[in-house]
Amino acid sequence: MGDLKQRTLITARERLRDQVAQALHAALIAGELRPGQIYSAPGLAADFGVSATPVREAMLDLAREGLVEPVRNKGFRVTELSERDLDQYTELRALIEVPTIGRVTEKCSRDTLEDLRPLAEAIVECARAHDLIGYLEADRRFHLALLALSGNDRLVETVGDLRKRSRLYGLTALDERGELISSAEEHLELLDHMVAGDAKAAMACMARHLGHVRSVWAKEGEEPV
Structure with a gap:
């Protein structure tokens, strides 16, 4: 006992x-x-x-x-992150995630990809409810689940670590400006391209999405007008 x-x-x-x-x-x-x-x-x-x-x-x-x-x-x-840190994290994520999304699009079935739609929809629902913690968790699960379809566990682990270190700076400001929902809807757009088997469009969407995330970080450092 x-x-x-x-x-x-x-x-x-x-x-x-x-x-x-x-x-x-x-x-x-x-x-x-x-x-x-x-x-x-x-x-x-x-x-x-x-x-x-x-x-x-x-x-x-x-x-x-x-x-x-x-x-x-x-x-x-x-921890404070410099603009250089954020640029490097974004570059690393793009180098890993964009081509991986292309490969996953080409190798996975429509049904396998559709299984992730509830997660993509949860991201949008959290954005509409101003649930930032739920948003971040759903976003993390969606992105890592997509990458897991590559079959490379170390790749998923690396991106997970990059996400933790960079965090989503500016998420609160994005929500306050009313821009969080449009950012959330990019996940549905990405999934739609992948389900359609359009690897080129999916990769372009992923690259654009990462660019938007980096722009959010930049806006966080701006002085309010």
Whole structure:
């Protein structure tokens, strides 16, 4: 019974850490945690109403993803990305994802691709509901599921890491400007091209979509007019 109780405690602790990590991700996306700012585990723990331990563990998980950086005796600084960083992330994603979308279009059946339509539709639904966290999760699942059809697990892992490191800067501003829905609908356009077997159009759509994502990041850095 002692071992069982210990395993139960460990599981509960891991669940709490995961919940805190999700909350921190949400705060990063919403802009509540700002790049360059330092946040202490005790301070965040007080905000979340939990002890500092799961917060510290969750922040270390985010550090491994490159989203925050430990600062000795102070806490964690939210990672700042330069324009050069964002350009390089976008270039890497384009080099990987655009040709992969072309190959997946040519090799996969219509039915296999149609199975992903609910995810594409979920992205649009979240955009219409101003659900940024749901939007980001549906977007992540859709893109990685498409890439998984290539059969290359390391490719999917690499793009997943790139997405974590770059994040969707400007998502809140995009929603406030009323442009999030049109961006979301690009996923349906992409899927339509793929289902139709038009690899060239699908690749062009994917390249355009990544360009739009990069432009969102650029707008995030602009001063309001």
